[in-house]
Every structure is written in structure tokens, then in C-alpha cells.
């Protein structure tokens with residue numbers, strides 16, 4: 210029997226046709242498709258505009274630059290997240306400040322954020338982890354510019370508003386296995402036209418009179434054409450994600466595992482389905498060679514990663530953290546396959562494998 214992969218994109222003839230049409234048109238670098246993709250995404254999120262870039266980490270980097278974050282400034286973020294955030298902050302020579310997460314939502318804990326704010330805090334990066342928006346009301350109330358990281362949360366909502374419409378800026382990723390994909394790709398969205406035009410200026414070096422530094426981190430027309438097709442499919446992608454999450458919840462609730470929960474004022478899109486169980490480590494090990502690709506939902510918490518690099522300036526700033534909820538989530542959580550392309554037979558395969566592993570661990574409550 211084939212292994213069930215942890216993630217894979219949903220692509221059909223519609224994406225192939227859209228990309229082929231662009232290739233035939235001869236206009237392959239940033240143009241009308243990119244502009245249409247920016248308008249469509251901003252429209253869906255409910256903000257004034259979007260600027261397409263080459264990746265999520267580029268979107269983060271340019272957002273920090275647009276906000277004027279500089280050497281020595283502090284940027285608060287969780288440690289239970291991928292290293293993209295750390296790279297973006299280090300590129301602008303700012304100091305990453307890690308806050309712990311909330312046990313229920315895996316998102317940054319605003320009570321811990323409050324303890325970590327200083328006069329040097331210039332921005333906060335708030336990822337909506339695994340498809341669930343963070344406590345935006347409390348976080349925005351600190352008055353520090355918030356970059357909403359929606360790499361895993363396009364289409365989720367908080368108090369009736371789309372994720373990505375609540376901070377100063379929001380960033381998206383269209384990496385191959387993200388909520389929608391263009392291979393690689395990203396976007397910054399915002400209501401602030403001034404910030405958007407700074408990002409637009411930064412993403413392209415060509416034909417500039419000034420001597421400021423610019424990148425080339427544009428999206429291609431092929432990617433944007435694919436993104437437009439994917440964006441149209443977003444409602445069905447999310448519906449399928451919720452359907453699979455429902456199947457998992459029904460089948461797993463009698464076991465001694467903690468399943469993802471969603472506070473009443475939010476709409477989860479189940480980008481990931483992280484479950485907490487004493488068997489997490491065993492499942493992850495089994496997932497490397499077995500029939501089901503169980504994975505850690507985060508490669509390594511950032512404070513554990515920087516702790517490996519003692520004697521470096523990075524460690525000088527980020528050593529000595531105590532983030533108990535982050536450490537516990539890392540030890541106890543495993544992500545099981547959940548994505549729109551997962552067939553019902555594969556969902557069954559995951560459940561069979563998982564429930565028999567949980568029964569062997571004597572976790573069953575009858």
C-alpha cells in the first residue's frame with residue numbers, strides 16, 4: 210500500500226491551462242496577471258491592496274523594512290513557528306524576542322507578549338498557526354505594529370473579519386503545499402497605501418532614479434495565473450479541509466488525545482491537524498518509514514534552534530529563554546495528513562493506522 214504523504218498540492222487541468230495561456234502570450238514577467246492576483250487576494254481579505262512577491266519570507270522581510278524596523282530594534286514573535294520569521298528579522302539586523310504560545314490555540318500568548326514588550330519593541334509578527342487566527346484583539350491593543358503572518362491561514366476569520374485584515378500588514382505564502390499554491394510565492398496585503406507602495410518599490414530594482422537599495426523578488430505571470438485559479442478554488446479547498454477535520458474529530462474523540470479546538474469567535478481552516486498525545490514521538494518516528502507520514506508540526510522551536518549556536522551574536526540575544534508551553538507543544542504534538550487532495554480512502558488509512566497505534570499505547574477509553 211502506498212504511503213500517505215503529509216501534504217501535497219491540489220492541481221488540475223485548470224492551472225495547467227492558465228499557465229499555458231500565459232506562456233503562449235509571451236508576457237511572462239510581472240504584468241496583468243500579477244496585478245489581477247493582487248486585486249483578487251486583497252479583495253478576498255478585505256483590504257485596500259496587495260503586493261505580490263517571490264515568497265512568504267520575502268513578504269516578511271519587506272514588511273519589516275517598510276515599517277522601518279532597523280538594527281537593534283526588537284521584534285516580538287513566537288518560537289513555535291518555522292525559521293522564516295527568524296531569517297526575516299535577522300536580515301534587518303533587528304533582535305528577535307520570543308514569546309510563549311497558548312496551550313489551546315498554539316498561537317502567540319498575549320499575556321507573555323505583554324511581559325516582553327520594551328521601549329525597543331518596533332513590531333510584532335503574529336502567525337495564525339495551523340489555520341487558526343491568534344488573539345488579535347488583545348495583541349493589536351498593545352499599540353505595536355502587527356504583521357499578521359497568514360502563511361497558514363488564508364481564508365480563516367476572527368470576529369467575522371478575514372485573517373490578514375486586522376494588523377498593519379499581513380503576509381501570505383504560496384509555497385507548493387500552502388493553502389493555495391503557485392510553487393513559490395508570497396504577498397503582502399494592507400489597508401495602508403503608503404506601506405504598500407514602499408513594498409512595491411523594494412521588490413524591484415529596475416528604472417529607479419534614487420540610490421536606495423532594492424531587490425528583485427517579483428512574482429512571475431505564470432505563478433500569478435496559477436494563483437488566480439487556486440484562489441477561485443479556495444472555498445472548496447477550505448470546505449474539504451473542514452470535512453476531513455470533522456471525520457478526524459468524530460473518530461478520535463474517544464481516545465486520550467487532545468484535538469485542535471477553535472474559540473467561538475474564530476473560523477479555523479485546518480491547514481494542519483496537530484494532535485497532542487503521549488505517543489507523539491513514537492508516531493513521528495514511525496512516520497519516517499511507515500505507511501502514514503506523521504510529522505512534527507514545527508521543525509524546531511526557534512529558541513531551541515538558536516541555543517545550538519552558542520558563542521554567536523544570535524545566541525547572545527536569544528539564549529536563556531524559558532518557553533514551557535512551546536517546549537511542551539514540541540514534545541507532545543504530531544501533525545497528521547490533512548489537505549484537500551487527501552482522498553477518503555486515505556483518510557480511512559490514516560485513521561486505521563492512528564487508532565491502532567493509540568490502542569497499542571493503551572490510550573483508549575471505552
Ligand SMILES: Cc1ncc(COP(=O)(O)O)c(C=O)c1O
Nearest residue numbers: 264265266291293336360382384
Ligand atoms: C508561518 C509561516 N510564515 C512564513 C513562512 C515562509 O513562507 P515561504 O516558504 O513562502 O518563504 C512559512 C512557510 O513555511 C510559514 O509557515
